[in-house]
Amino acid sequence: MSPRQAARYDAVADFYASGWTDAIDDPASLRLLSLAEPIACRRVLDLACGHGRVTRELARRRATVTGVDVSAALLAVAREAERESALGITYVHADLTAPDQPWLSTSPYDVVTCNFGLSDIDDLDAAIDATARALRPGGTFVCSILHPCFPGGHHVSGSWPEGGRYHDEGWWRADGELSSLRRQVGANHRTLSTYLNTFRRHGLRLDVLAEPEPPETWTAERRDAARHPVFLVARCVKGG
Template sequence: MPNAARYDDVAGFYAAGWSDDVDDPASVRLLDLLGPLEGRRVLDVACGHGRISRALARRGAAVVGVDLSSALIEKAWAAERETPVGIRYVHADATEFGPSDATGPDGVGVFDAVVCAFGLSDIDDLEGAVATVARTLSPGGVFACSILHPCFPGGQGVSGSWPGDARYHGEGWWRADGERSTLRRQVGANHRTLSTYVNTLRRHGLWLDEMDEPEPAQEWAATRPDAARFPVFLVMRCVRR
């Protein structure tokens, strides 16, 4: 199923469930890794309904958000029309984001930073997505991303990063079945090993500069103590060489 359709079908559910509050541990750390944003040009890949895009803009960045889901992009534009913060949203496949949008006349990337918040596992073509990140970044630019930890095995009612009847090393798209994994039951996800992510980044000149495994929020962990024993989130910062 094309991932445009996956999210078009759940756009209302997704926007209602993930508000503009960015005080969850993974989002806080993601924004921290970017450093000061005032005056910087930032691309938000798989921006969805614009939650992180708006957080970036409120911190002074000039933001472009791109997403494959027309339904989510429309929600992002609706928020921009209601409360303008200067974000430009583009309905496009991030793996084919055009050079005219992403590079200057000399072919060099025009963005100081690229962000992808929990979107890489939604993109079927990881190689294409990372190539776009590398192409759009200026030399020395930063790529920061957050993902469900590839090594997270799940817990009672919480699906992990790979199917419960499969192996960690078995990569591919799958749909969660955990009763508490409300989004992934509907849209699925691509499981990839940690080494696949890191090696793909390096292949495209994105060198891992810092990584973190923030613990989940206390209220989440309190009701999922078995799952909270394991690393749940992974946040990484890479530098474009």
């Protein structure tokens, strides 16, 4: 487990859980859930599940769900919610990018989801390798991210640092006044081609690419930023 990665999310667990509730109404998360269907009675793995917001919605849709995250503090919130209202979810505290993953040795999953988690993971190649190994042949991987081409706007940080370039990849911490979470935990910027080529290299074929528009409540304070693509949602299918 990456100490830096665990620490930066453990430190914001309460802020994260209170800011992103179970009321899923943002277009990117809704699109991810729609592309994951059908999931009833299927085995679903939710990567970088955090406090279990999307994990619980997957379970409510009658999937058999396992959530995995590197942050013990966020998983504590998720497990408490499961104790209060059991949905049959299994939570695993693990670093997805570690070489030894005994929890992946069970039967393969039908669907793997990752909602706004890939940019939080430092080793993308290892994460997608684990994703591909977790899926059965013909299974689907659905992910949502801040659009790699999003340049930001007034008080809103883009996908790469102000004054930097789209092609310069790496981890950085946002400073935009309205980018509250990424000011605290940072993010990894990668080009669109890096994401898609990594998926392809691990046998995940792009099936659907969507760019949902942000809601009016978001754009009201960010008119200049909303002129650009903000979110990206992709569904891939495992070959074989």
